[in-house]
Amino acid sequence: MAVVTDTEQGHHARPRGWSRWLAATNHKDIGTLYLWFSFTMFLTGGVMALGIRAELFQPGLQFWQPDLFNQLTTLHGLIMVFGAIMPAFTGMANWLLPLMIGAPDMAFARMNNWSFWLLPPAALLLIVSFAVPGGAASAGWTLYAPLSTQMGMGMDLTIFAIHIMGISSIMGSINIIVTILNLRAPGMTLMKMPMFAWASLITAYLIIAVMPVLAGVVTMVLTDRHFGTHFFNAAGGGDPVLYQHVFWFFGHPEVYIMALPAFGIVSHILPTFARKPLFGYASMVYATSSIALLSFMVWAHHMFTTGMPATAQLFFMYATMLIAVPTGVKVFNWIATLWQGSISFETPMLFAIGFVCLFTVGGLSGVTLSVAAVDIQLQDSYYVVAHFHYVLVAGALFSLFAAVYYWFPKMSGRMYSERLGKLHFWWSLVWFNVTFFPMHFLGLAGMPRRIPDYALQFTSFNEIASVGAFCFGLGQLIFLYNILWSLRRGDPAPAKPWEGADTLEWQLPSPAPYHSFVEAPELEVGENGAIRGMKGGVHH
Amino acid sequence: MRADTRRSANLALLKKLALIALLMFGFAWGLIPIYRVICEVTGINQLQRADAVGKAARGAAAAEVLLTFDATVQAGLPWQVRPLTGQLRARPGEFVKVEYEIVNAGAREVVGQAIPRYLPAAAGEYVKKLDCFCFKQQAFAPGERRRFPVVFFVDPALPEAVREITLSYTVFDVPGKGA
Numbered sequence: 001m002a003v004v005t006d007t008e009q010g011h012h013a014r015p016r017g018w019s020r021w022l023a024a025t026n027h028k029d030i031g032t033l034y035l036w037f038s039f040t041m042f043l044t045g046g047v048m049a050l051g052i053r054a055e056l057f058q059p060g061l062q063f064w065q066p067d068l069f070n071q072l073t074t075l076h077g078l079i080m081v082f083g084a085i086m087p088a089f090t091g092m093a094n095w096l097l098p099l100m101i102g103a104p105d106m107a108f109a110r111m112n113n114w115s116f117w118l119l120p121p122a123a124l125l126l127i128v129s130f131a132v133p134g135g136a137a138s139a140g141w142t143l144y145a146p147l148s149t150q151m152g153m154g155m156d157l158t159i160f161a162i163h164i165m166g167i168s169s170i171m172g173s174i175n176i177i178v179t180i181l182n183l184r185a186p187g188m189t190l191m192k193m194p195m196f197a198w199a200s201l202i203t204a205y206l207i208i209a210v211m212p213v214l215a216g217v218v219t220m221v222l223t224d225r226h227f228g229t230h231f232f233n234a235a236g237g238g239d240p241v242l243y244q245h246v247f248w249f250f251g252h253p254e255v256y257i258m259a260l261p262a263f264g265i266v267s268h269i270l271p272t273f274a275r276k277p278l279f280g281y282a283s284m285v286y287a288t289s290s291i292a293l294l295s296f297m298v299w300a301h302h303m304f305t306t307g308m309p310a311t312a313q314l315f316f317m318y319a320t321m322l323i324a325v326p327t328g329v330k331v332f333n334w335i336a337t338l339w340q341g342s343i344s345f346e347t348p349m350l351f352a353i354g355f356v357c358l359f360t361v362g363g364l365s366g367v368t369l370s371v372a373a374v375d376i377q378l379q380d381s382y383y384v385v386a387h388f389h390y391v392l393v394a395g396a397l398f399s400l401f402a403a404v405y406y407w408f409p410k411m412s413g414r415m416y417s418e419r420l421g422k423l424h425f426w427w428s429l430v431w432f433n434v435t436f437f438p439m440h441f442l443g444l445a446g447m448p449r450r451i452p453d454y455a456l457q458f459t460s461f462n463e464i465a466s467v468g469a470f471c472f473g474l475g476q477l478i479f480l481y482n483i484l485w486s487l488r489r490g491d492p493a494p495a496k497p498w499e500g501a502d503t504l505e506w507q508l509p510s511p512a513p514y515h516s517f518v519e520a521p522e523l524e525v526g527e528n529g530a531i532r533g534m535k536g537g538v539h540h
Numbered sequence: 541m542r543a544d545t546r547r548s549a550n551l552a553l554l555k556k557l558a559l560i561a562l563l564m565f566g567f568a569w570g571l572i573p574i575y576r577v578i579c580e581v582t583g584i585n586q587l588q589r590a591d592a593v594g595k596a597a598r599g600a601a602a603a604e605v606l607l608t609f610d611a612t613v614q615a616g617l618p619w620q621v622r623p624l625t626g627q628l629r630a631r632p633g634e635f636v637k638v639e640y641e642i643v644n645a646g647a648r649e650v651v652g653q654a655i656p657r658y659l660p661a662a663a664g665e666y667v668k669k670l671d672c673f674c675f676k677q678q679a680f681a682p683g684e685r686r687r688f689p690v691v692f693f694v695d696p697a698l699p700e701a702v703r704e705i706t707l708s709y710t711v712f713d714v715p716g717k718g719a
């Protein structure tokens with residue numbers, strides 16, 4: 001661990017205008033870029049979702065041909081996963097990690113610039129692919145062979161985009177790991193550092209372990225498409241099921257790449273607004289690690305209908321259920337943190353509590369799906385769609401909203417509008433459930449996912465879901481307005497706007513100085529990064 | 541610690557992590573042979589190999605099974621594939637021989653590979669094939685017409701409840717082969 005005594009990025013002036021962003025190396029600038037990029041992608045993917053819900057408002061074909069509909073579902077998934085959620089967490093990590101652990105910046109500032117600026121071209125490739133002959137990829141975000149080995153050049157563009165985003169996220173993860181392992185200020189030991197740092201560290205390892213596997217498998221698709229290989233071509237001795245095995249070896253850990261940072265964020269916000277330390281800090285660290293390890297052993301629970309031997313089904317079923325144990329530990333710890341706390345309900349807290357409740361709903365439907373016999377019935381139905389939107393929208397997305405509201409004063413130096421924030425929360429909470437809860441019923445009744453048309457008996461629940469989706473989407477403009485308004489007009493924020501906040505970033509003035517901890521402070525730290533004493537630490 | 545020591549510690553860790561990423565990329569490719577070996581050893585996905593006869597062939601006693609034969613061709617290919625026998629009844633354990641006729645109706649040489657499929661799928665492991673044109677790729681000159689035997693028996697261990705089995709072949713083009 002390093003005592004940082006140099007001031008290599010010290011005194012030069014802050015660059016202005018375009019070059020400040022294009023050549024950005026400051027972790028705060030890059031974090032801001034990541035966050036705005038992911039919000040743009042969130043709106044883009046959201047518009048696609050509304051396209052899907054518009055078509056599904058009524059049975060029959062109203063707006064899109066089935067092919068375009070499939071392109072919309074595919075790109076909605078890809079953009080939300082790789083363009084919105086993952087970069088948003090990386091952006092949060094960029095902004096917050098150096099402040100939380102007392103580092104001057106991320107370890108590799110120039111590489112950090114590259115990891116961000118690879119993303120917009122990749123996103124552009126995905127969006128442009130709608131305009132090429134044959135349209136965008138329409139095999140679903142999982143890009144299953146043999147569909148993906150057959151489609152037009154939209155699939156090639158998608159594969160390139162995945163390569164680029166993969167490289168970006170791997171570089172971002174290397175930066176996060178090196179920063180956390182090598183740049184912590186004296187006193188900030190691993191078993192004391194804040195949960196968000198722990199979650200980011202473990203997530204970064206997951207990304208380094210599985211993004212290359214995704215890159216590998218889509219490369220095989222590419223060579224099958226253009227270079228005469230037969231990895232997934234039955235005629236050439238290959239096997240389409242093999243694609244699923246390799247893809248889900250990436251795919252299940254990916255689920256936790258999108259969930260663990262959310263766990264970290266919530267583990268900051270609940271203690272702050274309950275004005276109590278996080279319950280069971282050490283068990284939180286171990287639970288997060290064991291979730292990450294177990295996530296490598298459960299991939300085939302996505303493949304119960306591929307004709308696996310019963311023994312394999314049982315293994316993957318029990319292994320999957322096992323993950324509910326560490327996840328349950330976390331939920332228990334969060335509830336215990338709230339227990340007898342003196343709780344106040346500011347917007348970040350509302351989103352965090354909404355997260356705990358709704359993520360648990362999604363977790364429970366996940367346990368339901370882990371039962372092989374049940375999954376065979378529900379595979380590819382709307383029940384699955386409901387399940388993963390509970391963990392990704394009410395899980396990952398709600399945690400991100402919570403994080404933006406919670407750290408907005410530190411990032412911008414201004415307070416957001418509490419009134420609009422609360423409106424945004426209650427609006428999102430209600431319409432989220434109106435959108436996605438009926439999908440459980442649709443799935444149980446047998447409605448398959450990824451279809452533009454459906455049997456008449458599914459109409460009313462689909463109408464409810466579509467109305468919910470449009471209202472939910474509209475509500476996100478409240479968030480955008482709140483952020484834009486508060487950036488200019490919000491009340492000036494004190495250094496520590498939340499009474500119960502005790503991690504290192506709240507020791508800095510608001511907004512955080514452009515060059516913070518140029519000299520590392522000497523820290524006395526309690527569990528979950530609580531600062532008991534601090535000496536030194538120089539900012540510019 | 542001074543700036544250059546810190547820098548080199550960071551770079552050393554960067555190299556290790558980049559190596560992990562590269563190894564995992566290699567691992568993805570390594571999964572292909574690994575899965576192949578697993579399928580081989582456990583016999584999970586044994587489509588293109590003759591089954592062992594063993595003792596199973598004897599002990600023909602159970603009630604007859606209705607066998608249906610079928611074939612499809614991957615869309616856009618010039619093959620015509622049809623079974624010469626549509627249906628027959630056979631006792632489990634009894635050897636059955638049927639013939640398929642395959643025609644290359646196109647004007648170019650083609651190489652195809654037939655993949656068997658069973659209905660119900662669970663019956664697949666009880667159909668023991670001794671000879672099949674699906675065991676290897678087949679090359680056809682333009683207009684060529686050939687007949688192929690399929691020799692198999694139904695394992696007497698077939699569950700009582702299954703008394704009808706459909707054996708269907710899909711013929712795929714092998715890309716990069718043929719002219």
Ligand SMILES: [Cu+2]
Nearest residue numbers: 251252255302
């Ligand atoms: Cu999974």
